[in-house]
Amino acid sequence: MFEDKNTTKTPLESLGEFALIDALTHTIKLQNKSSLLGVGDDAAVIDHGSKQTVISTDLLVEGVHFDLSYMPLKHLGYKAVMVNLSDLYAMNAIPTQITVSLAVSNRFTLEALEELYSGIALACKNYKVDLVGGDTTSSTTGLTLSITAVGMVSKGKLVTRSGAKENDLLVVSGDLGAAYTGLQILEREKAVFKVNPNNQPDLSSYTYSIERQLKPEARKDIIELLEELKIVPTSMIDISDGLSSEILHLSKASRVGFQLYEEKLPMDPEVSLICEEFKFNSTTAVLNGGEDYELLFTISQKDFDKVKNHPLLTVIGHAVDPKAGCQLVNGLGHQIELTAQGWQNFNP
């Protein structure tokens, strides 16, 4: 009744997630000296002298980010922590604490929430992170989970999205696309299950993909490896929305273009097989699938020998003049411009 009557009404569907964040936060000016880095990277950075505190937060909504019909609550808890830790590793930081806020409807029981927390607790144990706070409340519908992760990084070790230079090498950890193919398998089995609840699915040939979807691991080991190899990446991001989208973020923040080689893209054989089965283009799964939680970073050419042939790292391209944009080079030498087809948040 007291609500303002705005004359302009811009539907959110007309904006992407990133345009919306820009629209809402572009006027913000930082006032505190300790606020080193604000909106626009994987995490915010707060200065404490020789150490810097890094903070990342994610909100996960039932029906938007997860489907409890195939995502066990324990896995959901584990994955929700991973999503946040991954953001901190993408700043080259070590996570130390998390807070967990929860809104739940009455259809959840205490035992269901204990399942969820057992996944959160396992993630905390495996990654040596403390759950130090949160908020628990009721919701009118479904489950919403908000996790904030806090970490530390020594001065000079912080890596943002904005330091890539022309000719730097573009490197990715692990392999890509499997979380997406895992999701396709789970969605298919859910549809089958709806038709025939007695059907016991044989998922044994899809184990890797399903695990990548249901129980991803944040790449703590890669941060430790970089430390061991004495590499400080010039820029870094984690792959949550999809390789294309993340490359475009690095490109925008660092003001460089990228050339990406299709034949270099690391992929598990299972991903190719599932893509064939579903008649997908596997490169599309790798570029736009998302939820891989691998680290994507740039390094100086002089560090090439340190990463060459490393089983956990693949050089997939390099930074170029920003005028050249971001291009995928396929096996025939053709260039295809990268577009962000990742998770389009407000498009149903």
Added chain:
Amino acid sequence: MFEDKNTTKTPLESLGEFALIDALTHTIKLQNKSSLLGVGDDAAVIDHGSKQTVISTDLLVEGVHFDLSYMPLKHLGYKAVMVNLSDLYAMNAIPTQITVSLAVSNRFTLEALEELYSGIALACKNYKVDLVGGDTTSSTTGLTLSITAVGMVSKGKLVTRSGAKENDLLVVSGDLGAAYTGLQILEREKAVFKVNPNNQPDLSSYTYSIERQLKPEARKDIIELLEELKIVPTSMIDISDGLSSEILHLSKASRVGFQLYEEKLPMDPEVSLICEEFKFNSTTAVLNGGEDYELLFTISQKDFDKVKNHPLLTVIGHAVDPKAGCQLVNGLGHQIELTAQGWQNFNP
């Protein structure tokens, strides 16, 4: 389909908010030396040597914590920040940064979210806090807002819920009950508006209460006053759920009882008038109304002269032997045991 079949099903309604948090977090052990204080106070505390970082988080759900039919979005943004800053002040900390996460359904427009953010930005400006990050996503229904606030406190200045000693004085800032009476007025006007949308409510005699409900202020000034008066409270909490509930928290954490004097309870005259109009007991509004965002703290008797007759502070009772429990003493000298009737989160 892969969900565990738990044999026990404990409905959440059978637990209070605090029992639920206990059930979910009692097994958690802190692993990092920097985790000074975990679940169970107004905020978590992380050690950084001479300074400590304090972190608080709150999740606000449309239809549970706010009603957009009388809460303008700008006010909601402002209040959501206040709720969190209030938690940090309750630790005697100075807020420095916040992150804001948002889940919104498609019924919200960009302009609506800009309204919300203008309230958040105003709160940041007034309290010298930086918005440094967050997450924006879609929801299947309504608006959910998760705010995390980060603050600093010097070593030795941190105040938790657990330091009150027998004979300490119990002090509250400002006055109590008005946020609750404001809510009653707004709910009544909403009901009237539903019947006759052309009715223009005359709310001029309820200004104070409505402002306390729609635009509360966190008590930054009290923290500055305590510094000026050279008082470090022995324990402190902010009043979000209601005075009774908060006294019981201090009692439990500090292992003391409290005697509270009904005639000392600070109340604006408007609160008494509205309570008469609605035929409420005004003491009940003060004890159980909640959302006052005043600070409730204990101080040593030796600090009494510093707070005596201060216009912003009222001594409302004192700490006693834990065996005596928490009692309200009324004008006739009768003792009534305090119970937490505050916001019963999972009871509709």
